[in-house]
Amino acid sequence: MRKGEYIIATILGLLGLFIFIHADQIPTMVAVEKSSVVNSRFFPKLMSVLLVIFSIILFVQNSLLHKKTKIMPQSNNEGKNSENKSYTSWMRMSAAVGMCILFLIFYESGGFLVTSILFMFSFLLIVGVRNWISLILISILPPVIVYFIFKVLLSVPLPEGVLSL
Amino acid sequence: MEILSQLLSGFAEIFNVASILAISAGVLAGITVGALPGLTATMTIAILTPVTFSLAPDIGIALLLGVFVGGIYGGSITAILINTPGTPASIATTFDGYPMTKMGKAGQALYMALFSSVGGGLISGVVLICIAPQLAKIALQFGPPEYFGLTVFGISIISSVSGQMLIKGLIAGVIGILLSTVGMDGITGVPRFTFGSTAMLSGFNLIPILIGVFAVSEVFYQIINPVLKKDDFEGKISGVYIKLKEMKQYLFTIIRSGLIGTFIGVVPGTGGGIAAFVSYAEAKRASKNPESYGKGDADGVAAAESANNATTGGALVPMLTLGIPGDPVTAVLIGAFMIQGLQPGPLLFQENASTVYALFAGLLLANIILFILGVIGLRYFAKVANIPQQVLGPIVLLLCFVGSYAVANSMVDVAAMLVMGIIGFFMKQYGFPGAPLVIGMILGPMVEKALRQSLTLSNGEWSIFIYSPICAAFLALTICVSIVLPIYRARKDARVL
CATH class of the missing domain: 1.20.58 (Methane Monooxygenase Hydroxylase; Chain G, domain 1)
Known part of the structure; x- marks a missing residue:
């Protein structure tokens, strides 16, 4: 140090x-x-x-x-x-940063909903969530709620990506 | 009287369904994040700022004020129930709040915290409304040299928000100022540090950097340094209400602490934590039975909570009237004003008087809404602390991406946010405070502009800064705060050791 x-x-x-x-x-x-x-x-x-x-x-x-x-x-x-500090928490931290960079790269082309669900899922795996039900629920619900509140209610711009028609 | 009528029209402006809903949403969000150890009001306001862009200025900023008010109160919930302050402002609340929980009086403690938070918040709101317009009138007469003195003093706040790590805070502040010089020079229009790129001409956007420093870095940091909860609360909260008659004996503490908190809040570089400690000590000193403090005396909870919530109105005084951020939260709020096209400072009171008074009304309303939501939701907020931390990280990051993209629909901002998040993580890890960087970024351009304008006025004579008494006073104050005070503190610490 x-x-x-x-x-x-x-x-x-x-x-x-x-x-x-x-x-x-x-x-x-x-x-x-x-x-x-x-x-x-x-x-x-x-x-x-x-x-x-x-x-x-x-x-x-x-x-x-x-x-x-x-x-x-x-x-x-x-x-x-x-x-x-254990080796694993630094590994987790690096993986988390890596995930964020991937999220950044695909955010616009993939669109908010698709990329953020994938992001949540992999991030939760990284930080050690192993319960399948919570993994699926927590990776799907927050992006959908965020999408609804920000995009639908407050009309904040979000990248549409592959879902845009 | 003029203030009263303007305040009334402010209320008229803010008293509609949309505003009340927005403030309630803000207060609710504030209480929730405040109650979650590791999430702070600063972080939430930074993330929500770009989102409020689509709302009208007074509604959007009222929502953020709601987060501010709710966030400081929310910290008391975990402080009382599990001895883990949700925000640093609530550390003093654990002294008596947690013992009360151990005695089975969690309900009373929570109710006392709510009641005194609202009391402190309202007192500070009233003080703010009384002194801010007067101060703005004085500040209106400031010319470039006075502004130079003021902003230099503002930057010296860095030394008091850096605590033990003075030199690291100064380095962070200098880097913040340097970041602010990137782009077109505000006076001559020449490009600086753009390295030939046109995208860099407009400089760095403040908001993505705020989100990076205050939110993203925090998520990364907590993967390595998780916040430890000191206890779990599994019992039921009963006996929530305190009779009005019993409340009476705490009223004096609440008012005194509210005033202490407000005036400490006005001083840049302080904050809820300091205010709570000072007023706790003061209440203990004035108490008839000081030995009951620390063993579950509701008076202690009242003192701490009234004071820390009272800093909300206090901190807004220098921020609104002078454009000087006194702590991280007001630094972020300045960003929120700017995104709405409002520049905090004395001119705000002239050009956007109706917005200012709508905000005053909004702040008072936020406290009243806090009380109503608090009474209804007390039992449920207590459950918030049980949300596992691993789940919060990715949700916060998700919101960071949404927020930084919303600033200008540009991936450049999102990238800047992430880069600042990673830098912010290493800063935190190596003990460099983040707030000075942001303060430097906000005040840097102001200092430079005032300096150059003054010297142009005086044809390059530096004596202009001494001949202006206000400027000279500010510079003297700066020397006091940044040189004399740290030396005094260091000596005091040495004596303690």
Whole structure:
């Protein structure tokens, strides 16, 4: 976990540098803005500098905390839990993210009802629901109810996909 | 008197079947999610915001206010019955609520929570109606330098919503501000960070990002870190009602806590949790028998619940009059206003006065509806907590997809929501709070615009910020909140250790 924090601080710092370089190339319109210092580049540049500074502070703070392990309990939420975190729950989480990406890809072409019923069914399998009756009921009922309330009652647009005629 | 007549016309506007149904639906949804540990009002408002797009502004936003009011009350149900606060605002409710359940007085505790929630909510609504229009009048005179001071102060809220993780909160805030700079520059119109793409010119939509940060990330997070219920409630709830005569002795606590809660709610960066703790401590101090606190004293429940519901009206004060979000819920509500084409801030009171007063009326009505629904449904809401968590995750995700697609019928928004959800998950996992990111995204453009306008006005002289007394005061306040206060807190913590 500690290692993870170092990596995050480094990535954030590099991100800040990257943004700074890009912000320096933003076109400016000196004619429109009287103040030549505070133009369309100024604010993003300021923020990217802050991002770099804060990342360095995070990095340093982290190494200080590392030495003084006494203060460790402060981060018990992340620290302890994640070390004991079982492999399966991370697998489940990754599978859930994967399902969401699939849902995203097929949402428009497949239409709301079809994709969401399939999504619910597979998601419930992933998180460990094994009772067939509840699997079927819970994967069919919520999408149908959502469809009815949002599409029919509130006329919120939903992708129709294969069911559109 | 002027306020009263405008409020009456507000009531006239909101008092129809469609609005009452919408508010009731909102309150009901709020109570339900509030009672479900792991689901919050913020999350629900974020998801429902795009859905209210098809409704008239006052009805749509009244529905969301209903969720807000119902959601904070709903948290008390599980706090009392199973010692698991449904929302952080209800932690103080467990102190006396759960012991009351153990004593077989669950019914009374729930009723007390309902009664004081409604009481606190109504008090805060009245305070809101009295002070918001006056504050808006003052804020109306603000020019760019004053706005700069105000918005910088608004951003300093990040330091108080980040708690222990100040530096991480600041990083999240900076990233939020940077996200807001993507797209066309508001003043000169030049593209920033669009990488040549025309789709990026309009920048990121706020709503999908809100849904990603507050809802999607939460579902992923809870797959790995499930909320543990501390107890199961299987008994029956009996003796729901408390006699009016007995109620009288708690009235004073309810009013005092309601006022405390309202004024704490006004301060940006606080919230229901803090309000409940403060007023609980205050009630205990003022009580004739403080030793009964924590052992099932209904007075403790009344203090906590009245205060946390009173923050609803309080939090709306800076949000409506200044456009400053003081907590995650109001940050999301600002998104809801924007999607309806309303910009919270002093101008709102001038240009959309009828909508503002309809909202005030809606807030009061939401509290009354909360009472009616609460009395009818008390026994049933208690069952909500038994819904297994695995089932909730995919349903929430389903609604997230519906919501983010509804913003503009575009898959780009849905993709942005999912990406922010995944980023939000890692932020949560590594202790980066999500609220600063959203606050940064909302206030970033305001700060930048005010800064550049002021400097254009002053021909590049930075002294303009010191010569404006209001701006200087806000900047001084900012230094207080973001530098002096954390140092004080750190010293205090060090002493405790």
